[in-house]
Amino acid sequence: MPELPEVETVKRSLLTNIGAKFMVIKINHPAVLRRQDFKPEELCGKKIKSIERRGKYLILSATSQRNLVVHLGMSGRFFMLGVQEQLQEPHIHAEIVLDNQRKLLYQDARRFGGLWLVKDLASFFRRMGKEPLGEDFNAVYLAEVIKNRKIAIKSLLLNQSLIAGIGNIYADEALFQAGILPSRPAGTLSNEEIIRLSRSIKDVLQMGIEQRGTTFRDYRDGNNETGNNQNNLQVYGRKNLPCPVCGKLICCDRIGGRSSHYCEHCQL
DNA sequence: CTGGATTCCTGCTTGC
DNA sequence: TGCAAGCAGGAATCCA
Incomplete structure (x- = not known):
């Protein structure tokens, strides 16, 4: 069950992809796309500006208010592979090809997690509580x-x-x-x-x-x-x-x- | 507003 | 051995 430390670890292990461009976004299981402020294709050609975490959410931000938000739910995984690597595994619900010879895979057997395409992050996270590792949590x-x-x-x-x-x-x-x-x-x-x-x-x-x-x-x-x-x-x-x-x-x-x-x- | 129950979903574990 | 039932849980939603 990915909680704050797990999502933080995913975030840190993906930081080397900052600066890479989104090339192809393939949604294999449309139900995992929970919100769509813009079309997935609008990410293509845009650079990953930052990769951050808020609570149990992972946030990949591109320019001009284009953010891919990921929640891993119970059984979700969000990991990278070489662009040519093939995995014979079920439940790969989304694949994101980058221009750095890598692709990001979203895999989630139980589908409690999901993907959100979000413009206004402040609004999306307006009901989130304090970050427990922040100084203002005491x-x-x-x-x-x-x-x-x-x-x-x-x-x-x-x-x-x-x-x-x-x-x-x-x-x-x-x-x-x-x-x-x-x-x-x-x-x-x-x-x-x-x-x-x-x-x-x-x-x-x-x-x-x-x-x-x-x-x-x-x-x-x-x-x-x-x-x-x-x-x-x-x-x-x-x-x-x-x-x-x-x-x-x-x-x-x-x-x-x-x-x-x-x-x-x-x-x- | 608060707190509890329900729902979603698949795969592993348990018990007959 | 095989199959069905039970169980696990994040967060949205509904209800009292």
């Missing part, structure tokens, strides 16, 4: 969005309009590191807990980036290579395995419809 901001909320803190962390980029894996990991149960009503967190949580969010995301993302099953970076952070997870996916801190078995409950992993001894 305990003060977290306290502000938590205030008086009854929702489980885990569910609040997944709300992209409050904090952009946290998904199920890093939410569970951040709450474990902060020693807070995922089911705790957000408004019941103490100031100390809010400070710990704001730090642990940054910590687990930063670690995820350093490890080039978490590959549970589908995730690949822009070179179609797996990440390493699955080896660092303390609780996610470790149901009935010993807690790395106290040795008690990790629990797994559903919170807000999401599987949630925690240690009932270490988290309060």
